Amino acid sequence: MALTLSGGTALNLGNATAGSGIFVTANAANSITIQVILNSAATAIAFSNNGTGLLTIFGGVTGAATTGSQTITVGASNSGNITLSGNLTDGGLGGKVALAVNNTGSGITSMNTGTYTYTGDVTLSAGVLLIASTGSVTTLGSGASALSLNGGELWLRANGARTYGRDTTVGGNVTITVDRSTVPVANAGYTLGNLTIGAQTLTVALGATESSGIMTFGNVTMTGASTFTVNNANQLLSISGTFANGGFTPTFNGTGNVTLTGIVSGSGGLTEAGSGNLLLIGDNTYNGTMTVSAGTLAINSSGRIANTSNLLVNGGTFNLGAFNETVGTVTMSSGSIGGSGNLTGTSYALQGGTVNAILGGSGAVTVSGNTTTLGSAGRLGSGKALTISGGQLTIAGAESVASYQQTGGTLGGTGNTLTSTAAYDLQAGTVNANLGGSIGVNKTTAGTLFVNGSLAAASAVIVNAGTLGGNGTIGGSLTVNSGGTLAPGNSPGIITVGTLVLNAGSTTVLEINAATSRGTSFDGIDITATTGTTLTYGGNLTFSFGNGAPFANSSTLDLFNFTTGTFASNFANVTSTGTLYSGTWTNNSGTWSLSSGGQTLNFAQATGDLSVVPEPGTWALLAFSLTTALVFRRRRRRCQ
Numbered sequence: 001m002a003l004t005l006s007g008g009t010a011l012n013l014g015n016a017t018a019g020s021g022i023f024v025t026a027n028a029a030n031s032i033t034i035q036v037i038l039n040s041a042a043t044a045i046a047f048s049n050n051g052t053g054l055l056t057i058f059g060g061v062t063g064a065a066t067t068g069s070q071t072i073t074v075g076a077s078n079s080g081n082i083t084l085s086g087n088l089t090d091g092g093l094g095g096k097v098a099l100a101v102n103n104t105g106s107g108i109t110s111m112n113t114g115t116y117t118y119t120g121d122v123t124l125s126a127g128v129l130l131i132a133s134t135g136s137v138t139t140l141g142s143g144a145s146a147l148s149l150n151g152g153e154l155w156l157r158a159n160g161a162r163t164y165g166r167d168t169t170v171g172g173n174v175t176i177t178v179d180r181s182t183v184p185v186a187n188a189g190y191t192l193g194n195l196t197i198g199a200q201t202l203t204v205a206l207g208a209t210e211s212s213g214i215m216t217f218g219n220v221t222m223t224g225a226s227t228f229t230v231n232n233a234n235q236l237l238s239i240s241g242t243f244a245n246g247g248f249t250p251t252f253n254g255t256g257n258v259t260l261t262g263i264v265s266g267s268g269g270l271t272e273a274g275s276g277n278l279l280l281i282g283d284n285t286y287n288g289t290m291t292v293s294a295g296t297l298a299i300n301s302s303g304r305i306a307n308t309s310n311l312l313v314n315g316g317t318f319n320l321g322a323f324n325e326t327v328g329t330v331t332m333s334s335g336s337i338g339g340s341g342n343l344t345g346t347s348y349a350l351q352g353g354t355v356n357a358i359l360g361g362s363g364a365v366t367v368s369g370n371t372t373t374l375g376s377a378g379r380l381g382s383g384k385a386l387t388i389s390g391g392q393l394t395i396a397g398a399e400s401v402a403s404y405q406q407t408g409g410t411l412g413g414t415g416n417t418l419t420s421t422a423a424y425d426l427q428a429g430t431v432n433a434n435l436g437g438s439i440g441v442n443k444t445t446a447g448t449l450f451v452n453g454s455l456a457a458a459s460a461v462i463v464n465a466g467t468l469g470g471n472g473t474i475g476g477s478l479t480v481n482s483g484g485t486l487a488p489g490n491s492p493g494i495i496t497v498g499t500l501v502l503n504a505g506s507t508t509v510l511e512i513n514a515a516t517s518r519g520t521s522f523d524g525i526d527i528t529a530t531t532g533t534t535l536t537y538g539g540n541l542t543f544s545f546g547n548g549a550p551f552a553n554s555s556t557l558d559l560f561n562f563t564t565g566t567f568a569s570n571f572a573n574v575t576s577t578g579t580l581y582s583g584t585w586t587n588n589s590g591t592w593s594l595s596s597g598g599q600t601l602n603f604a605q606a607t608g609d610l611s612v613v614p615e616p617g618t619w620a621l622l623a624f625s626l627t628t629a630l631v632f633r634r635r636r637r638r639c640q
Helices: 616-639
Strands: 002-005 021-024 030-031 045-050 055-057 069-076 082-084 097-103 106-109 122-126 127-129 147-149 153-156 168-171 174-178 187-191 195-197 201-205 213-217 219-221 227-230 236-240 251-253 257-260 269-273 277-280 290-294 296-299 311-321 329-338 342-346 347-350 353-355 356-358 364-374 385-394 400-401 403-410 417-420 424-431 434-436 442-443 448-451 461-463 468-469 473-480 485-488 494-502 507-512 523-526 533-536 540-545 554-558 566-568 573-577 585-590 589-595 600-603 608-612
Touching: 002 533, 045 082, 055 523, 069 082, 069 106, 168 296, 174 187, 174 213, 187 600, 227 236, 227 257, 269 277, 269 296, 329 364, 342 585, 364 403, 424 442, 461 485, 473 485, 573 589
Parallel strands: 002 021, 021 045, 030 055, 045 069, 055 082, 069 097, 082 106, 097 122, 106 127, 122 147, 127 153, 147 168, 153 174, 168 195, 174 201, 187 213, 195 219, 201 227, 213 236, 227 251, 236 257, 251 269, 257 277, 269 290, 277 296, 290 311, 296 311, 311 329, 329 347, 329 353, 342 356, 347 364, 353 364, 364 385, 385 403, 400 417, 403 424, 417 434, 424 448, 442 461, 448 468, 461 473, 468 485, 473 494, 485 507, 494 523, 494 533, 507 540, 533 566, 540 573
Antiparallel strands: 554 608, 585 589, 589 600, 600 608
């Protein structure tokens, strides 16, 4: 029968009969000091503390079954604790004693000084099960029976390292806390057996008394998408055996660290989502996607990842160290690929982040968004096709590629050089870095390309479509054909070329907002070749005037600077846009003129200069005004 204790004094019980239970509702300490013997094979006894006081079981429990298990159920439904200090033993008749802990209140069930030789299963369903300071390696039972963690917290607080050996099944979200009773010990270690876990979260915590700790399991078998959370930077979860993911992808979370020593197998991948470190030590065969969204995923040697496993870095760091690794596709949107070794992928999609390792192999590199920064020279390896369609790739030193195509975005890295084996295919975007080699650029598509770096002196740039602008240097020739447009600067600016050929049907647009500062208030083109015909005019020239005040008379704007070379041919048409100066330009022996707003603008092809003078009528009016003022002053003096 069940006996309810409501007093605050100790009660000694004799041998209990089958079906007995002890229920405490008192708010003071109670104790059971003699042994409880389960005389019947069907007996299952319950120790329940429904009060706020401490219930201590000193006497222990001895089983009597010849087969099967007799279960001791322990539970605190209020704030009172339960301490199992007596011996728990099977009884030696062939059966087992099992332990089930289900604390539905805030009370804690503790196992402390007893001699624990029972071999039945241990099940934790709710609340805290504390393995206290003197708990032995058999506190959680001995033999091959299982430890089932279906909820609550297993608080390991022994005086030293313990190897409990129990195979563990996680059936609910549960926490294992690694701690010490009084004196902190660095890297305090507890070891359980093999682990089976489904779509639950196993949290490994560090107790308040401990400075650092290690929780070790043997082999791991996943039956669902598991989450492993290590919530302290000084805490380590170590998997010493194999890790079979069962086709699921585990997530490693928290601020602490995880080490996978054995082989990780299965069609699932790995996700590092916490701020800690995940270290791979085995020759892994898993082929799912590795995702790094926070923290660090690292390897301790080359060849730790299957060649078919894709890598996704969207935060945190994938760290090669000094090792080499081959994977499937590589995608990075933020975070970094660290180390000094070679990472070889089938392709590289870079959408943000930093690359410090060397991208090996011949897989194509595409840049499509955000800013990707290369940490030093040579990060792209060699022999790759590089394409920038958006975002920015910033190089930090010399880089060599097999081919380079740019349809948008920015090639950053001012002063650093990218060299392509094949001709540069530059369609749109901005080039701030230098482009090396002796190959040329043939722009054949619509869109605007800004060259703010430099192209080698031997390079020939041909614009057949779209617009070329920027403040950079084209060391060789620049030819703008029909359908192409030259618009120097980045509004406004100066572009420098070796020689310039503007063919029929081309368009040259010069932005002029004021007549004060070349390259700042108006565009300029510098032509550096010193011999022969360095500038050939042709096509259409458009002056894009701002909407400010008229330019000062006698202003001269140096638009085409070719003082050491010669020019040839003529523009077919000169026009202007904006409200400042409007009208029709006329050509008189190579000088194009426009009269507007009381001024005459003259563009002389022989000098490349645009000059501003008053219209003839304006000069006459000014002379008349000065003469009238002088006569008036003289008459005034005579009248005085």
